[in-house]
Amino acid sequence: MEPVEINAGEYYLRAFRNDDRISDVAALVEIHADPSTARYMNRMIISGPPAAEMFIQFMTMGWEKGYRFSWAVCDAVSGDLVAGLIFHNIDRHLSSAEVTCWTHPAHRGKGVLPRALDAALGWVFGPGEMQRIVYKHAVFNTSSQRVPEKCGFTLEGRLRGSDVIDDQHVDELQWSRLATDPVPEQLP
Numbered sequence: 001m002e003p004v005e006i007n008a009g010e011y012y013l014r015a016f017r018n019d020d021r022i023s024d025v026a027a028l029v030e031i032h033a034d035p036s037t038a039r040y041m042n043r044m045i046i047s048g049p050p051a052a053e054m055f056i057q058f059m060t061m062g063w064e065k066g067y068r069f070s071w072a073v074c075d076a077v078s079g080d081l082v083a084g085l086i087f088h089n090i091d092r093h094l095s096s097a098e099v100t101c102w103t104h105p106a107h108r109g110k111g112v113l114p115r116a117l118d119a120a121l122g123w124v125f126g127p128g129e130m131q132r133i134v135y136k137h138a139v140f141n142t143s144s145q146r147v148p149e150k151c152g153f154t155l156e157g158r159l160r161g162s163d164v165i166d167d168q169h170v171d172e173l174q175w176s177r178l179a180t181d182p183v184p185e186q187l188p
Contacts, residue, residue, distance in 0.1 A: 004127070012079075016072045029048060042165065068087065070086045080104075086100045096131065139173055
């Protein structure tokens, strides 16, 4: 499958790239060097350019093989990478996936992820043929909690000790949205 590009108004969703025209390597390293990003995205360590290059190859392969949908969320004017979305754990039989996302520290609190995720869900629930999307976050990560709330996800429950943050087992909240759920009228 070829990567899908999505126009989300002030943001543009495209495949992560590292080629002669566009390279997301430096931005990925910068984003993941942020202590908050590193704390919550501890399963996906992008510690330097080689790791960022490998990440981009991994995301590209996910599109090619149809087992992962991923988007670099970019400012529509400057082209700067401001966030990332990854739909993973795709189960074609159940038509389900889990979404993981992050925002560049300079763009947090501006509503980037809710707008980008809402735009991506339009494709994921349509041509992507998914029926259920899961979103999980640490119980104390209130910034992350605002994303599923704004995007019309339903809180399903608490997953006890399901993640490790700061070398401690922590609980996560699990949210889901179905293709049949109402689309939020207007993102806050």
